[in-house]
Amino acid sequence: MRQDDQRLLAAESRKGSGFVVIAQMQVKGLMFDPSNNTYIVVLRDDEHSDMLPIWVGKSEAGAISMALENITPPRPMTHDFMKSLLDAYDAKVISVVITDLLEHTYYAKIHLMYDDSEYTVDARPSDALAIAIRSNAPIFANESVITKQSSDELQQWLENLKPEDFGKLDS
Amino acid sequence: MANIDLPKEQDLVEYRVDRILEEANTDTRIVVLGRQDGALDTFPIWVGAAEGNAIKLALDTMITPRPMSHDLIKSFAEHLNITIQRVVITDVKSSTYYATVYVANKGVERTIDARPSDAISLALRAPCPIYITQDVLKRRSTTNLDAWLAKLDSKHIGTPEVQET
Numbered sequence: 225m226r227q228d229d230q231r232l233l234a235a236e237s238r239k240g241s242g243f244v245v246i247a248q249m250q251v252k253g254l255m256f257d258p259s260n261n262t263y264i265v266v267l268r269d270d271e272h273s274d275m276l277p278i279w280v281g282k283s284e285a286g287a288i289s290m291a292l293e294n295i296t297p298p299r300p301m302t303h304d305f306m307k308s309l310l311d312a313y314d315a316k317v318i319s320v321v322i323t324d325l326l327e328h329t330y331y332a333k334i335h336l337m338y339d340d341s342e343y344t345v346d347a348r349p350s351d352a353l354a355i356a357i358r359s360n361a362p363i364f365a366n367e368s369v370i371t372k373q374s375s376d377e378l379q380q381w382l383e384n385l386k387p388e389d390f391g392k393l394d395s
Numbered sequence: 396m397a398n399i400d401l402p403k404e405q406d407l408v409e410y411r412v413d414r415i416l417e418e419a420n421t422d423t424r425i426v427v428l429g430r431q432d433g434a435l436d437t438f439p440i441w442v443g444a445a446e447g448n449a450i451k452l453a454l455d456t457m458i459t460p461r462p463m464s465h466d467l468i469k470s471f472a473e474h475l476n477i478t479i480q481r482v483v484i485t486d487v488k489s490s491t492y493y494a495t496v497y498v499a500n501k502g503v504e505r506t507i508d509a510r511p512s513d514a515i516s517l518a519l520r521a522p523c524p525i526y527i528t529q530d531v532l533k534r535r536s537t538t539n540l541d542a543w544l545a546k547l548d549s550k551h552i553g554t555p556e557v558q559e560t
Contacts, residue, residue, distance in 0.1 A: 283445035312505040343474040348461045
């Protein structure tokens with residue numbers, strides 16, 4: 225295959241024509257960003273060492289943090305309720321995908337399996353991550369999102385962070 | 396709301412969300428429920444700021460650019476053909492209210508334990524009726540209510556509703 229053809233194929237795949245290059249991501253940590261009082265969820269593609277930071281609000285960070293730390297709150301939090309609703313009808317979260325980044329807003333899809341059919345539901349990444357972690361479902365990101373991010377200066381900043389910098393969220 | 400199957404209908408009183416108040420200097424919101432039939436009674440529930448804002452968005456029928464958490468729950472329900480039938484405030488223990496969300500799918504009814512804030516947020520979006528049991532109405536936490544009324548009388552009259560952050 226000529227290089228031009230390959231490039232064309234890659235471009236086609238990124239338009240979402242049924243075949244999109246995706247990478248599996250691990251949640252590496254949750255950090256406070258004091259510059260704007262928000263939190264950053266850091267996802268990492270362990271195979272390629274790509275980082276994907278996602279900015280989320282305080283309550284969204286709390287929902288992710290509780291799941292990461294396996295905390296069972298005295299009362300069900302919003303995403304625990306969400307999980308209970310799915311469990312009540314044996315619907316399963318099979319995966320979540322961070323799909324797009326437009327004007328600093330991330331888009332995600334939640335893939336559900338229910339009654340032998342698959343459903344795709346539009347979501348914010350914070351909700352997608354909060355439900356994925358509670359469901360032990362894999363997290364993916366479209367490579368186009370990772371590519372857009374890696375051009376950011378933040379990439380280098382994140383890579384230089386020491387593990388100690390990844391503080392746990394106070395709950 | 397007519398024609399819905401209530402197991403203990405005589406024990407339930409229907410309420411609606413009247414307004415959301417911001418408690419000064421705290422990260423707290425007060426969800427004020429009022430009787431659906433117009434009878435004079437208000438039932439305040441203290442919730443967190445994020446929870447209060449989620450209810451406020453639904454109350455004001457605000458469309459957010461991206462789906463908020465309870466929009467996602469509604470979206471799950473729609474995709475899976477689950478009907479959110481009603482929410483009921485079922486219990487109060489140590490000043491904490493408990494709620495139950497009744498859902499149904501192909502005739503299979505399930506009940507899900509929830510915080511009142513999640514239940515109310517979802518009820519407004521579904522939309523579905525909100526009930527409080529007679530038992531809870533009798534045992535409501537009056538300490539909070541008295542404190543709230545005192546505050547309302549002294550300085551909260553005319554205070555605008557909660558601001559969006």
